[in-house]
Amino acid sequence: MREFKNKVAVITGAASGIGRGIAERCAQEGMRIVLADIEEKALNQTEKEMKAAGASVLAVPSDVSKASDVEALAHKTLNAFGAVHLLCNNAGVGVGGCVWECTVEDWKWVMGVNLWGVIHGIRVFVPIMLEQDTECHIVNTASGSGLISSPHLGIYKVTKQGVVSLSETLYHELAQRGAKIKVSVLCPGWVNTQIMEAERNRPAELQHDPDDEVRIRMSPEYQEVEETVRAAVQTGMPCHQVADCVLNAIREEKFYILTDPDFVKLMVQLRLDDILQERNPTNPLP
Numbered sequence: 001m002r003e004f005k006n007k008v009a010v011i012t013g014a015a016s017g018i019g020r021g022i023a024e025r026c027a028q029e030g031m032r033i034v035l036a037d038i039e040e041k042a043l044n045q046t047e048k049e050m051k052a053a054g055a056s057v058l059a060v061p062s063d064v065s066k067a068s069d070v071e072a073l074a075h076k077t078l079n080a081f082g083a084v085h086l087l088c089n090n091a092g093v094g095v096g097g098c099v100w101e102c103t104v105e106d107w108k109w110v111m112g113v114n115l116w117g118v119i120h121g122i123r124v125f126v127p128i129m130l131e132q133d134t135e136c137h138i139v140n141t142a143s144g145s146g147l148i149s150s151p152h153l154g155i156y157k158v159t160k161q162g163v164v165s166l167s168e169t170l171y172h173e174l175a176q177r178g179a180k181i182k183v184s185v186l187c188p189g190w191v192n193t194q195i196m197e198a199e200r201n202r203p204a205e206l207q208h209d210p211d212d213e214v215r216i217r218m219s220p221e222y223q224e225v226e227e228t229v230r231a232a233v234q235t236g237m238p239c240h241q242v243a244d245c246v247l248n249a250i251r252e253e254k255f256y257i258l259t260d261p262d263f264v265k266l267m268v269q270l271r272l273d274d275i276l277q278e279r280n281p282t283n284p285l286p
């Protein structure tokens with residue numbers, strides 16, 4: 001897609017961080033924007049500020065882990081703007097802890113938002129785009145973590161590797177059909193956002209036992225990883241730069257969007273070498 005003016009973009013997780021950055025960048029291109037997010041106060045504030053800046057915006061409170069919310073998001077988009085041309089399945093959350101220590105609630109929450117959110121987006125919006133038969137693009141937000149092998153953030157990595165695989169499969173299937181829908185997978189390195197405050201949006205039914213909370217989250221190992229990741233996020237790339245990478249990739253029909261290619265490619269190479277040489281996994285971050 002080379003022309004953006006008056007086209008319609010639906011962006012999930014649009015009330016903060018990368019999603020908001022992409023939304024603002026799309027508005028600069030003259031697109032009409034549907035902002036979807038679970039955090040209503042931040043969503044309404046984003047809508048207000050973007051409208052004040054002259055953008056054509058609709059805010060739709062949505063929990064992407066729920067099929068019915070994503071279906072309602074599509075209906076509201078079509079009712080308001082009559083079409084959809086760009087879908088950014090971007091909403092995401094994360095938790096730390098060793099894979100055997102994470103609770104069932106942790107798994108359900110992160111899998112629900114990061115993986116099921118993208119699955120629902122594809123399931124609901126691809127048929128609409130196929131029917132429309134116009135130039136369209138889908139950007140799924142994975143992560144550099146979706147391409148590498150390392151300890152920590154296990155649930156997060158499972159979901160992000162799932163998003164990479166889902167996006168690659170979608171790419172092949174749409175290409176095989178000769179569809180006008182292009183696909184990209186966004187695999188950022190560290191980005192300066194509110195991701196470390198993701199717990200603010202954990203639903204009440206997926207909160208875990210306070211005893212588990214203390215046992216897992218207060219361990220020195222957990223605290224050390226948390227501090228390292230927090231520092232990396234705080235010094236990460238600004239969201240507007242990630243948004244520039246995304247818009248350029250859409251224009252160039254580029255599938256893999258690596259915002260920090262030197263860093264990620266080294267670790268991808270290491271993993272590929274492990275697999276090709278059939279040797280045991282190397283920890284790239286010892």
Ligand SMILES: NC(=O)c1ccc[n+]([C@@H]2O[C@H](COP(=O)([O-])OP(=O)(O)OC[C@H]3O[C@@H](n4cnc5c(N)ncnc54)[C@H](O)[C@@H]3O)[C@@H](O)[C@H]2O)c1
Pocket residue numbers: 012013014015016017018019036037038039042062063064065090091092093113141142143144187188189190191192193194195196197198201233236
């Ligand atoms: N920040 C980083 O370093 C980094 C790196 C790689 C990938 N990512 C990915 O980027 C994406 C955006 O995250 P971010 O870093 O901008 O964090 P963020 O917390 O600033 O933004 C995430 C947004 O998603 C929303 N959200 C959470 N649960 C939701 C749900 N169930 N339904 C709808 N919206 C929901 C939040 O309210 C928030 O507005 C995520 O998929 C994340 O995994 C982030």
